[in-house]
Amino acid sequence: MSVRTVAIDSLGAKGDGIATSPDGPLFVPFSLPGETVGVAVNGAVGTLMSIAKASPERQEPPCRHFGPDGVNGTCGGCTLQHAADPLYHMFKRQLVIDALASKGIQTEVAPLIPAAPGERRRVVLTARRTEKALLLGYNQMSSHHLVHIEECPIASPGIVGRLDAIRRIALALASNAEPFRITVLEVESGLDLSVDGVAKLDNPRRRRAVEAVLALRGISRLSVGGEVIVEPIKPIVRFGTVPVTPPPGSFTQATRKAEAAMAELVLDALGKAKRVADLFSGSGTFALRIAARARVHAVESDEKALKALDAAARSTQGLKPVTVERRDLFRRPLMTSELKPFDALVFDPPRAGAEAQMAELARSSVKTVVAVSCNPLTLARDLALLIAGGYRLKSVTPIDQFLWSAHVEAVAVLEK
Missing domain, CATH: 2.40.50.1070 (OB fold (Dihydrolipoamide Acetyltransferase, E2P))
Incomplete structure (x- = not known):
């Protein structure tokens, strides 16, 4: 291990500062672009030892457990508490821009919908x-x-x-x-x-x-x-106004604010659609909101989550009909023929995305598609498949709900 002084050029995809070294990129956690820092080098990773020149966008971390000088050690929950909001927000939006560009998708990306402290439920x-x-x-x-x-x-x-x-x-x-x-x-x-x-x-x-x-x-x-x-x-x-009892440990969006922002974008995009498919529906984050205005077919592989959605729909008055289907969309995507009844579709897959389903959807006649994603790279891949199939990308909105991390959500709207 050697100690050297390096200049930080940029932020990497995981939030580490990146310096150029004779051996290639050097990743330095807790550093920011424009800084000159002393680091202990071990392979491609540099441990921050000192800051000779600090970035004007460096801020005092709000948590004593954060960073290399954390009182009780470096908590791994956050990586970017030291970055001021303008830099941090630009970093998150750029993750989406770069992912889309990697698949040849050039489009305007909306400003980031930010997160705030104390929001994680x-x-x-x-x-x-x-x-x-x-x-x-x-x-x-x-x-x-x-x-x-x-x-x-x-x-x-x-x-x-x-x-x-x-x-x-x-x-x-x-x-x-x-x-x-x-x-x-x-x-x-x-x-x-x-x-x-x-x-x-x-x-x-x-x-x-x-x-x-x-x-x-x-x-x-x-x-x-x-x-x-x-x-x-x-x-x-509550998903909208519908009360739901989620299964133990089941997936739930991390903040109410981000969930509400995603839902608003989804509902606005669906417009007056009369029959909607909600793929990877979970316990009904979007399906139960959509059901206030349109028929919904919810598809999910997790049996307990699907039962929670179905029970909530059955016990809530005033909703349009909601049907449910347990199905592994990775192994058995909805075929193009099965998509014919729907004039709109929403999908919110795990980080792996929904490549197999996109191949079928790209050949379909579904007019409006709304993609919700927690992984910009697989989102870009999925969008590229839809665009190649004739869909037009109308909007992409990044949303932050994992504050001070390198994770970002996005909602994309497409039409055919």
Whole structure:
């Protein structure tokens, strides 16, 4: 390992500063373009040691757990707290622009819809019991070292204010020093906790966990390995005006604000469409909103999520008909002939995108397509397939809901 002084030229796709070195690009976490920094070099990675010249767009990180000088270690939850908003917002928008350009798509990309501190209603924490205490937090960047947190500026006050309660429940569940994960979702009735990775519960630990939940206020449900252990109050989230009880640990958009922004873009694009297909529908984030104005066919591979959507639709008055279909769209996409009844389609796939489905959709006569994506690279690939099939790209809007990270959402609208 050598120590050298380098000039940072740009930000990489993961938020690291990039310097040019004789051996190729050098990636330096916690640095910004225009800075001159001292780094300890190990291969293609430089550990920030000092800042000789700081960028005017460097800001004081709002969290004490962030950065190379974090009090309790470098929390891996955020990578860009040191970047001021103008630079940070430009970086996120540019990720989408660059991804589209990589597939030859030149189009205007709308300004980023930003995120703000305290908006995250869903976080995934790691817990581990030690001889002295229960550690709860996030793994250090590129490490299995657990950084114990006392605060989290990205998380909602409802989550941060209950960290002690989450620790008590985690301590009741822990049987050894192995780490385990706790997905925390803020719902209308408090917190919904879904735990994975703990040893099989014996009766004493199950009883202690139940007692801990019942003794605490604000815990709606506790599940372990998908099994509901105790549910003092049914957890409810709302998609539009429709109340839904999501399955334990199921996918939910990380912030209400970003979800609302995506939904508004989707609904505006659908216009007066009368029959809509919602692919990769989950528990109904878009389908149940669309059903207020149009017939919807929701397709999803997760049986529990689909049942939650179906139950919500059946118990809510005033919706247009909602049909559901359990189907793995990666292995068995909707064929062009099956798409004929729909005049509009929405798809929100996992990070892998929906390449197989795009091949069928590109040959279809569906007039309006709305793509929602958490991965600009696979979004660009999918859009290129649709454009080659005759679709015209009307708009692309980037949305931030993973504050101070290198993850960005986008909503694209196409017409044929």
